[in-house]
Amino acid sequence: MTAGAGHVHDVVGVGIGPFNLGLAALADPLDLDTVFLDRAEEFRWHPGMMLDGATIQVPFLADLVTMADPTSRYSFLAWLKATGRLYAFYIRESFYPLRAEYDAYCRWVADQLGSLRWGRTVTSVEVDPDDEDLYVVHARTADGVERYRTRHVVLGVGTQPVVPEALRGLDGPAIHTSQYLDRRAELQAAGSITVVGSGQSAAEVYRDLLDGTRTHGYRLDWVTRSPRFFPMEYTKLTLEMTSPEYTDHFHALPEALRDRLTREQRGLYKGISGDLVDEIYDTLYRMSATGPVPTTLLTDTEVTAAAWDGEEYTLRLRHGQLGTEHERRTQALVLATGYAAQVPDVVLGIAHRLDWDARGRLDVARDYSVDGGRRRVFVQNGEEHTHGLTAPDLGFGPWRSSAILAVVCGREVYPREQRIAFQDFGVPTGAHPAPAGTVAPAGVPAEAGR
Numbered sequence: 001m002t003a004g005a006g007h008v009h010d011v012v013g014v015g016i017g018p019f020n021l022g023l024a025a026l027a028d029p030l031d032l033d034t035v036f037l038d039r040a041e042e043f044r045w046h047p048g049m050m051l052d053g054a055t056i057q058v059p060f061l062a063d064l065v066t067m068a069d070p071t072s073r074y075s076f077l078a079w080l081k082a083t084g085r086l087y088a089f090y091i092r093e094s095f096y097p098l099r100a101e102y103d104a105y106c107r108w109v110a111d112q113l114g115s116l117r118w119g120r121t122v123t124s125v126e127v128d129p130d131d132e133d134l135y136v137v138h139a140r141t142a143d144g145v146e147r148y149r150t151r152h153v154v155l156g157v158g159t160q161p162v163v164p165e166a167l168r169g170l171d172g173p174a175i176h177t178s179q180y181l182d183r184r185a186e187l188q189a190a191g192s193i194t195v196v197g198s199g200q201s202a203a204e205v206y207r208d209l210l211d212g213t214r215t216h217g218y219r220l221d222w223v224t225r226s227p228r229f230f231p232m233e234y235t236k237l238t239l240e241m242t243s244p245e246y247t248d249h250f251h252a253l254p255e256a257l258r259d260r261l262t263r264e265q266r267g268l269y270k271g272i273s274g275d276l277v278d279e280i281y282d283t284l285y286r287m288s289a290t291g292p293v294p295t296t297l298l299t300d301t302e303v304t305a306a307a308w309d310g311e312e313y314t315l316r317l318r319h320g321q322l323g324t325e326h327e328r329r330t331q332a333l334v335l336a337t338g339y340a341a342q343v344p345d346v347v348l349g350i351a352h353r354l355d356w357d358a359r360g361r362l363d364v365a366r367d368y369s370v371d372g373g374r375r376r377v378f379v380q381n382g383e384e385h386t387h388g389l390t391a392p393d394l395g396f397g398p399w400r401s402s403a404i405l406a407v408v409c410g411r412e413v414y415p416r417e418q419r420i421a422f423q424d425f426g427v428p429t430g431a432h433p434a435p436a437g438t439v440a441p442a443g444v445p446a447e448a449g450r
Contacts, residue, residue, distance in 0.1 A: 009033045011408055012137045012150040014122045014346065016043060018394060019380040020156030021106060022064035023401040024115050025074040030405070030413060035148060037139050039121040043110040045103040048178045049201060051208055056102050057200065057232065057273060059095035062395030063102075064109060068402045068414040074112070079105040120146065125153055125377075126349045135350070135376065152408050155347065156380040159339035159392075164303070166316075167196065167335055172308040174333040177201045184208075188216045190331035194315065196303055197336030198224040200232070203272040205334050207280050210295070214287070219294040221330065223317065227300045232271035240421040241268065242393050249425040250388035251366050255357055262385060269389055270338070306333075341382040341391075350377070361385055367403055378404050 011027065013020040013036035020036055021043065027034045061067060063076035072078070076097065080086040083104075089097075097105070110116055120139035128134035128149055137148040161176040173190060175183045177197075187193050188209070195206050206222045213220050233239075240246065250258060287293045298317070304325065305316040312331045318324070343362060347354060353371050355363035362370045364383035371377040380400060384391040390400075402414040 007149065008134060009035050009148060009150040011035075011152045011154060012135075012148050013037065013154045013156055014125070014137065014344070015155065015157040016040070016110070016116055016118075017156055017158040017381070018045065018064065018106060019397045019401070020154060021110060021113075021116075022397050023154060023156070023380070023404065024113050025064050025072065025109055026068055026398065026401050026405060026414065028074070028113060028115065030409065032408065034115045035117055035150075036115055037117050037120040037122050037137070037148075039119070041118050043103075043107050045106055046099070046178070047103075048176075048180045048182060049204065050100055050103065050181060051204055052100075054099040054204060055094075055096040056099055056394070057096070058394050060089075060097050061095075062393075062397075063105065065398055067395055068398035068416075074109045076102075076105050079108050082108070122346050124349050125346050127353070133376070152376050152378065154378045154380060154404060155344065155382060157342075157344045158381060159341050161335075162338050162340045163335055164337055166303050166305050167333070167337070170306060170308055170313070170333070172310075172313065172333075173331070174306075174308075174313070174335065177205055177334060177336045178339075180205055180334065187332045187334065188212050188218065190218055192219040192221070192312075192330045193332045193334065194221045194223060194313075194328070194330040195334045195336055196223050197338065198226040198230070198272075199270045199336065199338065200272050200276070201338075202334075202336030203229070203276050203280065205336055207276065207283065210280070210283055210287070213294050219296075219330075221296045221298065221328070223298045223301050223303060223315075223328075225300065225302045225320065227320070229277055229297075229299065230267045230271040231274040231277055233268045234274070237423060238268060240423060241265075241388070241425075242390050242396055243421045244399065244416070244418055245421050246425050247387050247390045247396075248366070251386055252426075255359075255385075258385060258388070262388065265389055269392070341384065343382075347377075353377070357385070367407060368400055369407070375407050378407075380404075 010032045011034040013023060016036050016038035024034060024036050060076045064074055065072040066075045077086065080089050120141055122137060122139045124138045126136050128136050135150050135153050137150060137153065139146045161178050163176060173186055193209060195202050202224065209220050212218065284293055300320040302318050302320065303315050304318045307314050312329050313333060315328045315330065317326055317328055354377065355370050355372055357363040362379060362382060364370050364379050364386040367375065368378045368383065369375045370379050381391055390396040399416055402416050405414065406412050
């Protein structure tokens with residue numbers, strides 16, 4: 001139920017994914033009036049990819065709260081203790097929780113928070129007509145429309161499935177991986193299946209379907225634009241890029257350079273688990289011992305067009321290195337083509353107050369605010385283009401939530417580490433500028449300038 005017409009919340013969160021759920025958990029013990037709204041009826045984390053045995057790709061410390069407050073009652077370890085699984089997890093000797101465990105943990109936290117409001121579809125955010133320092137969030141429910149006045153708005157609407165233009169609007173059994181488990185039986189009834197895309201989701205779906213080539217009798221292909229099946233980068237000095245210092249460095253770069261780096265760095269967190277790459281190979285090797293495996297893996301290959309004739313798809317494929325095109329037929333498609341942040345329509349009513357870049361994206365400030373320095377509207381996981389690869393990182397989420405809460409509270413509630421990396425990402429502080437004319441241009445031997 002909406003609070004009284006004159007009631008003002010400190011924070012209204014739009015969307016309840018892991019990041020706004022973490023913010024709600026960290027705000028819970030503070031003297032704040034917060035409410036978080038979501039159109040879903042309950043918390044569910046990527047239900048379409050809740051495969052048996054699949055793990056999350058970050059350690060258990062990257063839960064909702066621990067990196068901000070290791071003593072929080074909402075930590076993953078607290079959930080393990082509460083559910084009697086702490087010793088079993090200890091004996092298991094793996095830092096990486098099962099995906100189903102992470103979902104169950106988040107649901108456990110959500111069940112304890114009184115600030116969450118489910119079944120609320122936010123329709124608009126507007127400036128309060130009675131006080132320009134406040135905002136009004138409107139939400140539609142089964143019983144009507146609710147209205148929430150607030151000092152701060154935190155947008156945590158998450159990312160949406162991406163489908164390349166060549167594959168949009170197809171009839172027939174073409175599904176995004178977000179729907180995979182709900183449609184798996186339908187896929188396995190087809191005579192052939194093609195997985196399109198790269199990254200962990202594509203690899204997990206391919207592995208999940210691979211054994212079925214024998215039991216169900218279908219052909220299974222995997223088509224990816226990537227020149228090879230890239231493993232995720234786990235080396236420790238590379239992981240230092242998920243740090244406050246690298247985020248500072250990235251945010252200060254020109255927009256065009258940030259965009260280029262974003263494209264180049266996606267392999268650092270959108271690659272495939274090395275263990276899964278090896279498991280796929282080992283499975284193919286094992287299966288090949290008893291005969292040819294009905295599968296084809298195509299790298300550096302892009303789907304440029306697709307058509308459905310009522311029985312099967314005709315895919316037009318282009319090989320990147322060779323520049324040649326060919327066609328391939330398949331009866332079902334799985335689109336492992338990822339997710340992307342989008343500007344939610346609900347903010348269009350306050351668009352004049354928000355900061356935008358040259359490409360029409362939210363120009364998110366270093367403190368995650370996006371409203372021209374007013375520091376009243378914040379973004380969670382919609383700032384990869386401004387903050388780099390820390391934006392979608394679960395382990396960095398508590399740091400970001402701490403930064404937002406510091407603004408809301410006017411003080412540093414959860415101390416944030418400002419320097420954690422051994423390396424410098426730009427020119428070191430105190431470095432002496434080189435005198436003009438003494439350094440040869442890049443690629444030119446120093447002797448050539450004498």
